[in-house]
Amino acid sequence: MSSNATLTTWQRLAGFAEAVIDHNTVNFWASKLNPLWSINQPMARIVARTEAASNSVTLILKPNRHVVMPQAGQHITVATDINGVRIARSYSTSSVAEQPGLLAITVKQIEGGRLSNWLCLQAREGDVLYLGQPFGDFQWPAQQHPVLLLAAGSGITPMISLLRQYAAQQLPSKQVVQLHYWVRSREEACFIDELLALPKIQPNFSLHVYLTQQNQSQPHEYTGRINTSHFSQQEDLSNSHVLACGPSGFVSNAQQILQAQVASFQAEAFSPPQIRPDAHDNETVQITLQRQQRILTIPTGQSILAALEAEGINHPSGCRMGLCNTCACPKVSGTTEHLISGEQQQDENPALRVCVSRARSNLVLDI
Known part of the structure; x- marks a missing residue:
């Protein structure tokens, strides 16, 4: 048999296996042997905290073979089952x-954050998390010009x-x-020891920490927003x-202050965008969910994702900022x-990101 014929045979067998194998069933039984074993699911075990x-x-996570290792500055979606519901959020990796x-x-x-509270308070070594694939274009500039890094709160992680x-x-x-x-306070600052040691490795690096609810007491500290x-x-x-x-x-304040004065400005916000108030915010529309055969009445003054969650629908989501496409439908x-x-869109859309979209009329979604 020629090599081309052999390849064709294997392609047909692979296609047949793809059609008849229930991946969820295989993953379930594989996980009984090893929690990280899966036929297609990216996962990672917590090995240290x-x-x-x-x-x-x-x-610290040990990923299985289905995880693509992120580049510096990228995010990854992390999920686990909490009280029988899979909760997913996106986090920067290092x-x-x-x-x-x-x-x-x-x-x-985060107060009220189901996943962040579980990860901070309950997650332990040996627990297995479900992962997405890396996303994001937050990268070091290619030119050798001066670099200003601006971080607030969790923005330090990328x-x-x-x-x-x-x-x-x-x-x-x-x-x-x-x-x-x-x-807000020096106790909330992450990686301080590492950052203070960095000038010994890279002498052209400098650190400026701003405390918004505390007085400065260290040479690298300042006060104010x-x-x-x-x-x-x-x-x-x-x-x-x-x-x-x-x-x-x-991020919005930083853009207003600096964007017109610098060579380039790249930003990522980790909180959902604020909705611009207008005269139609108190109106309602109907959303038809085709696959679920449901019709919902939702307000136009919130994102579609928030409206679905308010109706008890656990729609997949990740970054909640329109970056990862996990929520797209x-x-x-x-x-x-x-x-x-x-921008308003009236045409069909094969991948509407419901976390950063709100309804302006009755909608039909393939959910």
């Missing part, structure tokens, strides 16, 4: 020194990943890098590349508005 700050933990087969996530405990990549260079970099990091005075004496600002990450309000008909751009 440490306290990162007063309300944050770092979890590398684990001298252990390239592992990855880490640092999770801040920054530490990028800075570890920066620190790993064989020779000290000539690139000037500054990290401006806002937290982000404002123009923090950058008024900045050298070579017009050639600087800015990466900003934090709540949507922080086909829109058959109706008008929607993008919460960030304000």
Whole structure:
């Protein structure tokens, strides 16, 4: 038999197996032998956990073979079953020194956050998490211009990943890098020891920590929320590349202050976008869920995802910022508005991101 014929035979057998094998059944029995065994599901086992700050933990994960290792600055969707319901959220990942087969996530405990509370308070070594594939374009600028990193709260997690990549260079970099990091109190600041040690490796790095609810007491500490005075004496600002990450309000303020003054500005907000109020916010529309054969009446003043969850529908979601596409579903008909751009769409959409869309008319969704 020729090699082409053999390949065709194997392709047919693979197609047949794909059609007749129930992956969920195989995964269930495989997990009885080894929790990380799966025919198609990316998963990881927690192999260590440490306290990162007063309300944050770092979890070290050992992924199975279906997980694509993220690049510095990327996110990954993490999920687990809590009280019989699978809850998923997206977290920035970071590398684990001298252990390239592992990855880490640092999770801040959020009031009312079901997954963050479980990860911070209940998750233990040996627990298995379901993972998505990496996403995001938050990357170190290619040009050797000055870099300004702006982080607030949990926005430090993609920054530490990028800075570890920066620190790993064989020779000290000539690139000037500054990290401006806002937290409410020094007890909430993550990775401080690592950041304070970084100038010994990369002399052109400097750290500025801003405390919004505490007085400064250390040389690297300052007080106050982000404002123009923090950058008024900045050298070579017009050639600087800015990466900003934090709540949507922080990112919006950073853009207003710096975007027109710098060479480039890249930002990611980890909180859902705020909906612009208008005269139609108190109106309601009907959403038809084709596969579930349900018709819901929802308000137009919130995202479609939030409206579905308010009706008890556990629709898949991840980042809740329109980045990961976990929540995307086909829109058959109706008008929607993008919460960030304000753009309205009336045509069919094979991948409507319901976390950053609201209804502007009656909708039919393939859910």
